[in-house]
Each structure stands twice: as C-alpha cells, then as structure tokens.
Amino acid sequence: MRVVVVALAGSGKTTIMNYVRERVKDVKIVNFGDFMFEIAKEKFGIENRDEMRKKIPIDEYRKIQEEAAERIASIPGDVIVDTHASIKIGGGFYPGLPARIVSRLKPDIILLIEYNPKVILERRRKDPTRFREIESEEDIEQHQQANRYFAFAAAAVSESTVHILDFRNKVESRPFEHAELAADYIANLFRK
Ligand code: AMP
Ligand code: MG
16 A cells, blocks of 8 residues: 655654554655655755755756656555645745656555644744744645645545545644554554
8 A cells, every 4th residue: 555645844744654663564654855855965966855945946856856756656565655745835836746746656545634833833943953934824724725635636646545634623632642643543544
C-alpha cells in the first residue's frame, strides 16, 4: 500500500512519522522534500530545504519535483510519503501533487491532516531549525482549504481515496496527543 500524507508546514508530520515507525513494521517512510533537497543541493547549491521555494526558477522546480517523484515511485513495498498538497510559492498555491507527480506516486490513499491555525503557528514558533514565512491564522486556514481542493483533484487523477483527519476542534490533553492519534490512524490504514 502507498499512502501520501499531507499537512501544512509546521503541523508536525515529521513527529507523526516517528510515531508511525514504532507502530508499523516494514513500511518505508519518505519525505518528498528530502528527495527534492538532495537534487536541489547538487544542482543549485541550495543550502536548506526552505530555500527551494524561493531560489529555484519554477521550470527547474518542476523538474526537481518530477525527479523526486520518479525516485520515490521506484521504492517497492509499503510506502508512506510525507509531502504537501500545495506549496505557497510567490504568494500563490503551487500543486504538490499535479497529475504528472501523482500518476507516478500512485497512492492508494491521500490523507489530509488539518489543525487549528493557532496550533500550527505555535508549532512553527517552537521550531527554530526552519525558515518559514510569517503567516496569519487566516493565511493558514485559506491554505488548508486550498489543500482540500488540491487533494481531491490529485485523487481524481490517481483514483486514490481521500481521508481527512480534522483536529481543528480537538484540544490536546497531553503533549504530542495529535501526533499519536494521527500515527494510530495511519497504522490502522495498514491493518485494514
Ligand atoms: P517539508 O519539509 O515537508 O516542509 O518540505 C520541504 C520543501 O520541499 C517544501 O517547502 C517544498 O519546497 C518541497 N516539497 C515537498 N513536497 C513537495 C511536492 N509534492 N511538490 C513540490 N515541492 C515539494
Ligand atoms: Mg516535515
């Protein structure tokens, strides 16, 4: 089975994936951005993953995106891909899973994980390792709405099933509760 997991930057996908590793045996978990960054480093001397959106011309960005999809598509067995339904580039929404990409990845499931914008802003504030744009709660919610449309459009191409995990109204009762619940949800997909 192949599952594509999308959530806004700063949602905590990396943390979720660490929990998934403890729950699901023999699944390969790959980060689309890592694959792109490897290629971008070699070709453009990009120094961190957040520079890719800003420093690479869009036609080159498309090629790197395709190369990353090609490499991920060749991984056999159960695979989870940590990626984005859309990426904010130059103030607009660029598709993370256009036909060219999603038809290579061939996911069975596209899982959207959504949060209260306040939670995402708080998580971004606590992560000093990244160079993310400053956004308002409204910007974040608009992006989450856009991502639903992008996910449905992608699923229509690849004949995937869309799952939505909406944590907007779920306040955490302990640290990392959202990440654990999301990991449980993903682990369950592999049991069905
Ligand atoms: P992340 O670590 O998940 O925030 O990803 C880092 C960067 O990788 C993103 O900001 C994008 O520039 C790029 N990226 C990740 N997934 C995709 C995708 N499906 N299409 C295009 N760019 C992507
Ligand atoms: Mg991440």
